Amino acid sequence: MDLKSLIRDIPDFPKPGILFRDITTLLRDRQGLRYTIDFFAEKCLEVDLNIDYVIGMESRGFIFGTPLAYKLGAGFIPVRKKGKLPAAVHSIEYELEYGTDCLEVHQDALHPDSRVLIVDDLIATGGTASATAKLVQQIGCELVGFGFIIELRDLQGRKHLPDVPIISLVQY
DSSP: OOGGGGSEEEETOSSTTOEEEEOHHHHHOHHHHHHHHHHHHHHHHHTTOOOSEEEEETTHHHHHHHHHHHHHTOEEEEEEETTOOSSOEEEEEEEETTEEEEEEEETTTOOTTOEEEEEEEEESSSHHHHHHHHHHHHHTOEEEEEEEEEEOGGGOGGGGSOSSOEEEEEEO
């Protein structure tokens, strides 16, 4: 299946000069969505990651991470923006192009030595994925890979990530 044909391009969003890759058109297509999750799971099984948990980054990582965890027989852990989780959290601040942001995960969500796959819809510069990886490693978990639906190769996000398998289903 041609996943690119199910991803809509929106020029000049959210600002002039940006070409936004919109996954809502992929999500609404029942065969495309099923294929995406099945293909994603197949790719994870090919590299034999043997994961305990899939971590989805807010918010589109939740969309793909939860069914992927189900298919892989793993648990799902959400990583949220600051202030969104109700119990005690581990947190990490990271640099953005114009300032900083913060990600959090519940302190009781992950056990040290757990094998973790980090999932999001898209990798661009790699900043959020890199911060999530650092958070996971600070907890003492083993980061075994990353999974993305879309990879924007020109932005070279991979070079900011740890040396683990990186799965991307569609590259631009």
